[in-house]
Amino acid sequence: MNRCAVIGVGQTRYTTRRRDVSLAGLVREAALRALEDAGLTWKDIDAVVIGKAPDLFEGVMMPEAYLADALGAAGKPMMRVHTAGSVGGSTALAGASLVQGGVHGRVLTVAFEKQSESNATWALSTHLPFSASLVVGAGGYFAPHIREYIRRSGAPDHVGTLVAVKDRRNALRNPYAHLRIPGIDRAMVEATPMLWEPIRYLETCPSSDGACAMVLAAEDRLTGSVPAWVLGAAMRSEPIFRAGRDTVNPRGGRDCAADVYRQAGITDPRREIDVAEVYVPFSWYEPMWLENLGFAPEGEGWKLTESGATALDGDIPWNASGGVLSSNPIGASGMIRFAEAALQVRGMAGEHQVDGARRALGHAYGGGAQFFAMWMVGSDRP
């Protein structure tokens, strides 16, 4: 397998409505920033891999056909990935795969969502004939899983609030973050309405417009920019309706993490990983994924959160960027995790940089907690 590195990252400002740009303008903005970071121009790119969540979110079917021009793809190979909420991560992995397989030397990978074009909650509530929708949106779907986590682990009620406050405080250090709430604290979160028990308004992710892009390169196609080396990469999927599937601690997530750790030579994730960008769209998913990804024993993830270990100044910072709780252009949210992990090991995360980060985990999940995409990036060439 050929080595692959991230040599450029580009993000747009995440916000409720980017009225100033078209879909094409949005993805181009992120792509141009990634090219600039890499010190490259369009002609230096061999192929484009684009991802986004369901096309119903903008009402444009297979928009890559239309976006080919804006992304300089004309005359080149272009692919479109769609794997539900994990798509941003899967898109990065599909792009990296082309480099690792020796098919291309430099790949531009882009993910986006322009949620202001429609209403994602209702796009997610549409169901095929004869399967009645019993929930509204993703929160309605995931809240019962969270309640089951609380029942199993005996976690105290305030843990979700702690995550909401921590990630929003981190977002204040990230100029691209959507939700920047000065003075955010527990009282403010606890004063917001209950949306889906136990998820309060400020414990859920926003609806954002935004795009994220990365330039991925083979070892012989690096530029002067600092590389983040891909140390491990994996995807896992499991069926949504399988009886006996554990939706609170899904096997797909555990297997995916184990695969990535094996490739990267990680045996103790909490000690050996310096920072993690993990897909936490509802506050309680931090303790749940801490366990799923092996940072804490089962039933004890909430203790790690409560102890402050996952804060920016803790021993294993999670979502130093503010995470999905602070910015959620759905199709891009996974790629932002992957890109932020790369920025950390490149030492380019700015105000939310974790000092001396050498190994970072990027994580995304989607569907009914059944699609997983992860990678580990590092500052040292593997």
Add this chain to the structure above:
Amino acid sequence: MREVAVVAFAQTRHSAVDEGRSEPEMILGPLEEVRRATGLRRFGFTCSGSCDYLAGAPFSFVSALDALGAWPPISESHVEMDAAWALYEAWARLQHGDVDSALVYGFGKSSQGDLREIMTLQLDPYYLAPLGLDQVSLAALQASAVAADRAELDEIVRRSRAAGRANPHALDLPDPEGEEFEVAPLRPYDIAPITDGAAAVVLAAGDLARELCERPAWIKGVAHRIEPHYPGMRDLARSASAAEAARAAGAGKGRPDVAELHAQFSHEEIVLRRALDIPAATAVNPSGGPLAANPVMATGLIRIGEAARHVMEGRAGRAVAHAAGGPCLQHNLVAVLEGGR
């Protein structure tokens, strides 16, 4: 590149009308068939192609995982493109060298909606979609640019439909007749029929391919290219991206016995024959091609599967397969398959 071959291919008996089967039900048959042919139950990588807008709901690919019985969890991805591109992603994944087998599938039920209008949603939402040009009208623009002889188009349809009638998986469609236009210069029979169906392919690398299949259809080259979206920026009479994909895949390095082309309109076959430089002696779309069965999102993968089948069954030494996406052949993929151990 690492040697990778198609070692199994299966498809549904495609239907022109909704037979009341869900997408997971449609894909079950082909999945079981390729598993039986290879003896494999687990694959190193799985990738599929489908389109949410055909189902009219998000996540059309999610329930397919239940058909797969993806347990323990599998290494899997999905493209919102024709499944030919899922095959491309799987082929790239097999190049890594750590896994040796891949399952690829695609499915589509275009009977459930108005495909012609649905495809309009693929256009630039600001400048093209508001013009109200549907898929057939856009194709008619291209047909006009090609300015093909009516007798030549009729012969393409007659040949495709006759081949389709001989193919148990394709639709039974009569010889073309009638003078009326759907959108001039296209007549109704120039347009691929509405079709429900699914298909599956197994890829294997090196020795595993030789072990699983007596005559693996080796992928000697596979490449794809997209071109500008706006029809006004292209010479619609030719397909520069198909020609470039063919060159990159090495299509011109030998004479193909068979070519399976993703031509959803009769004039597209003319454009593609020229772009891929298909010799006159080559059998084009012996399966009947998309004009005899067009299960959208699986149609391109079926071209690769049908071409591979000719090689696997020893009826062709070299075959070319083509898949397309986007309005007026905007995006084209070419695969070259060869026999031999």
